[in-house]
Amino acid sequence: MKILIVTQYFWPENFRINDLATGLRERGHEVTVYTGKPNYPEGRFFPGYGFFGRAREDYHGIRVIRVPLIPRGAGGRLGLILNFFSFALFGSLLAPFRCQGVFDAILVYEPSPVTVGLPALVLKWIKRAPMLFWVQDLWPETLSATGVVNSRWMLKAVEQLVQFIYRHCDLILVQSRAFMAPVAALGVAAQKTHYFPNSAEKVYRPLAIEASRPSGPESLTGGFRVVFAGNIGAAQDFETILSAADKLRAERGIHWDIIGDGRMQGWVESEIHLRKLGDNVHLLGRHPLESMPRFFALADAMLVTLKRDPVFALTIPSKIQSYLACGRPIIAALDGEGARVIEDSGAGFAVRAGDAGAMAEGVLRLYRMPRQEREAMGQRGRRYFEQHFERELLLSRLEQWMRDLAAGRACAS
DSSP states (O other), X not given: OEXXXXXXXXXTSOOHXXXXXHHHHHTTOEEEXXXXXXXXXXXXOOTTOOSSSOOEEEETTEEEEEEOOOOOTTOOHHHHHHHHHHHHHHHHHHHHHHSOSOOSEEEEEESSOGGGHHXXXXXXXXXXXXXXXEESSOTTHHHHHTTSOOOHHHHHHHHHHHHHHHHTOSEEEESSGGXXXXXXXXXXXXXXXXXXXOOOOTTOOOOOOOTTOOOSTTOOOSSEEEEXXXXXXXXXXXXXXXXXXXXXXXXXXXXXXXXXXXXXXXXXXXXXXXXXXXXXXEEEXXXXXXXXXXHHHHOSEEEEEOOSOTTGGGOOOHHHHHHXXXXXXEEEEOOHHHHHHHHHHTSEEEEOTTOHHHHHHHHHHHHHSOHHHHHHHHHHHHHHHHHHTOHHHHHXXXXXXXXXXXXXXXXXX
């Protein structure tokens, strides 16, 4: 098939859509990606990119077409709004000229903003191809939960935009089963909504690390290592993480290693200094995707958190799939679907979102647990991943939906 993927983010930005596009290409499909100029998460264009130029590239046999946008900057409200709407505007205006050819299906990747659906709809109407919309974040709920938008009339306007986009899609894919009810509430028929969770890149797998754990760029601190990997943002509730670390400061053997960066990093650094947690909480910065399995293998427990909010209780943070794929025990402070996955898998403990005391108790429980029991948790998590989130299993599912839609469109014409 000839598949067009529309996404505001793509390589060299680190998003799951990179691997999904590669997986479809590996299966023999002709894949084109229509995307923006890379600027996430630093907020400025990656080296070699700018507003003009470098509009076409090749990524592992995938044709990449880029349109200009305004970089997100420091991640403030105005910067994000300009970033979101500039891609929607330029993507829509340039679609007829930049994105040539015939396509059997259009897949839209939406981890925020939902406005990525606007240029995708333009392309759907021009190309007369069926469109699948993969919902990673619920809008307008996420805007309200993260504090980006608080105005009721603006939230209502965004809701109407989301409703417009959803109703013009041929299929809505949701990364969490709990997303189905909010999508249905916007008037989408149940038969048009399918559960399609995130997987994890092939690089995520269990690794055996030598006992000596040599120092280097992919090593962690000594002692019992609790590792958080990913975005340091408002949704990740670092207040709870730091409060839990504060409660366990007397346990000198427990170390909290944070791998990643994001808009809240400055605040986290300041809090570590103010609370005098520098001996136990360590910011290790952002590292390449390929380094993650080694970091995870060196960890004694993996950490995932989300703020207490109804919309976050509906989501499954994609780092959970990565942790499960690597066979590591997990400690989580989150509600709803993410907690359910961890509990169902037997891969670790989930406590209520925002409960620093319960998180500290969970970490202490893992700390005092025999290593063999923690390893058994990780192995159960890996088996659960293979049953529910395995890459080839999900690619086959997506491939069949695309074939069915393409066949239906061909019959209709």
